[in-house]
Amino acid sequence: xxxxxxxxxxxxxxxxxxxxxxxxxxxxxxxxxxxxxxxxxxxxxxxxxxxxxxxxxxxxxxxxxxxxxxxxxxxxxxxxxxxxxxxxxxxxxxxxxxxxxxxxxxxxxxxxxxxxxxxxxxxxxx
Amino acid sequence: xxxxxxxxxxxxxxxxxxxxxxxxxxxxxxxxxxxxxxxxxxxxxxxxxxxxxxxxxxxxxxxxxxxxxxxxxxxxxxxxxxxxxxxxxxxxxxxxxxxxxxxxxxxx
Numbered sequence: 001x002x003x004x005x006x007x008x009x010x011x012x013x014x015x016x017x018x019x020x021x022x023x024x025x026x027x028x029x030x031x032x033x034x035x036x037x038x039x040x041x042x043x044x045x046x047x048x049x050x051x052x053x054x055x056x057x058x059x060x061x062x063x064x065x066x067x068x069x070x071x072x073x074x075x076x077x078x079x080x081x082x083x084x085x086x087x088x089x090x091x092x093x094x095x096x097x098x099x100x101x102x103x104x105x106x107x108x109x110x111x112x113x114x115x116x117x118x119x120x121x122x123x124x125x126x
Numbered sequence: 127x128x129x130x131x132x133x134x135x136x137x138x139x140x141x142x143x144x145x146x147x148x149x150x151x152x153x154x155x156x157x158x159x160x161x162x163x164x165x166x167x168x169x170x171x172x173x174x175x176x177x178x179x180x181x182x183x184x185x186x187x188x189x190x191x192x193x194x195x196x197x198x199x200x201x202x203x204x205x206x207x208x209x210x211x212x213x214x215x216x217x218x219x220x221x222x223x224x225x226x227x228x229x230x231x232x233x234x
Binding site: 035037044045046047050059061062095097102104109110111112113114115116117118119 | 155156157171174214223224225227228
């Protein structure tokens with residue numbers, strides 16, 4: 001079955017960096033984007049960016065530009081999300097999700113994220 | 127605007143119908159997708175495109191769209207449908223994504 005498995009919880013100090021991994025299985029890794037979404041406790045979902053595992057192209061939300069880097073290792077079907085200059089507000093659960101396009105009658109005008117990884121808690125505290 | 131706005135909370139009696147709305151300018155050009163999230167769990171895709179359900183999603187979930195508003199309807203709500211629901215679509219640039227503010231659905 002299609003599955004995304006993420007790395008374990010992390011505890012970091014302010015100013016440090018964190019790298020979270022997302023290992024894909026059950027489908028052709030290069031055929032779908034991987035997106036990253038985070039959720040602070042009691043808050044909503046916040047989209048961070050995407051990576052195309054085939055080309056290596058990325059796109060980041062403006063809020064995270066300059067602090068986030070997404071990379072991949074195609075030999076092990078894994079995408080990485082690194083967030084630097086951590087601050088307390090970055091404490092959240094970080095999710096990866098497989099991203100796809102919705103197309104109908106030759107027009108692609110929708111997207112979807114499915115499945116999602118189990119989430120990785122990143123705690124930032126001094 | 128790049129924002130997607132949802133009502134914070136709605137309630138529905140068991141077996142009745144509830145509609146959750148999502149408003150935003152980008153919805154005039156792009157379909158929304160909808161996600162169900164239960165406490166302590168990762169989000170789950172329930173509707174995408176015009177009104178497509180992934181495998182395993184009950185047919186009581188349906189979607190629709192008109193102008194700048196997308197809707198998720200649960201027809202015959204069940205106790206297990208109690209959850210937070212988020213819409214998602216492209217932002218005004220068309221290159222990035224944005225989630226709605228989320229709606230908490232309570233089944234009475």
